[in-house]
Amino acid sequence: MIVRDIMVKNPITIKKNKTIKEAIKILKEKNISFIPVTDEENHVIGTFHESDLIKLAKIQPLPTVDVVWTQLPKDIGNKGIEEIMVKNPITISEEENVFDALAIMDQNNFRYLPVVNVEKKLVGIIKLRDIIHCLLEQT
Numbered sequence: 570m571i572v573r574d575i576m577v578k579n580p581i582t583i584k585k586n587k588t589i590k591e592a593i594k595i596l597k598e599k600n601i602s603f604i605p606v607t608d609e610e611n612h613v614i615g616t617f618h619e620s621d622l623i624k625l626a627k628i629q630p631l632p633t634v635d636v637v638w639t640q641l642p643k644d645i646g647n648k649g650i651e652e653i654m655v656k657n658p659i660t661i662s663e664e665e666n667v668f669d670a671l672a673i674m675d676q677n678n679f680r681y682l683p684v685v686n687v688e689k690k691l692v693g694i695i696k697l698r699d700i701i702h703c704l705l706e707q708t
Contacts (some may be wrong), residue, residue: 572670573663575703576684576693582607585614589653590646592617603681603694606654611690613683615654622653660685663692666705670695 582605583592595604596619606615660683661670672684674697684693 570664570667570703571693572665572684573693575699576663576695577668577699578693579671580605580683580691580694582611582691583617584609584648585649585651585654587650588646589622589648589650592650593622593646605658605683605691605694606650607691613658613660613685613689613691613706615651615656616658616681616683617654618681621655658683659694660686660689663696667695669702671697672702674700 581595581601583595585606585608585638592604595688596602602619604617605613606617608614640689659673659677659679661673663686673682674680680697682695684695686692
């Protein structure tokens with residue numbers, strides 16, 4: 570099975586010129602924890618995960634995004650998403666085998682991977698949960 574078969578198509582994204590506050594708003598409104606950061610041509614230039622905020626706030630044990638927000642410097646929301654995003658993220662081609670995606674996720678402790686086409690443009694997201702469900706359905 571290839572990545573395209575189980576990826577989430579047309580994922581929610583955020584443009585690189587947006588703020589951290591805008592990214593958090595999207596995460597909360599859409600009830601997601603991961604969002605690819607794209608340029609004007611839809612190339613993945615970074616990723617933003619709620620755990621990036623937790624690392625920034627240096628809070629243990631892992632809290633909710635609302636708790637983290639209260640622990641961050643007050644001006645952090647106005648900073649650009651480019652300041653906190655993971656730059657040059659690992660991506661996977663939509664043509665790759667699902668097991669290749671699983672191996673990348675395992676090696677890097679990821680739960681999500683941006684999926685790109687041959688032009689390196691974002692076409693989806695593959696989630697660890699979806700891979701596991703797919704594998705369970707095949708047994």
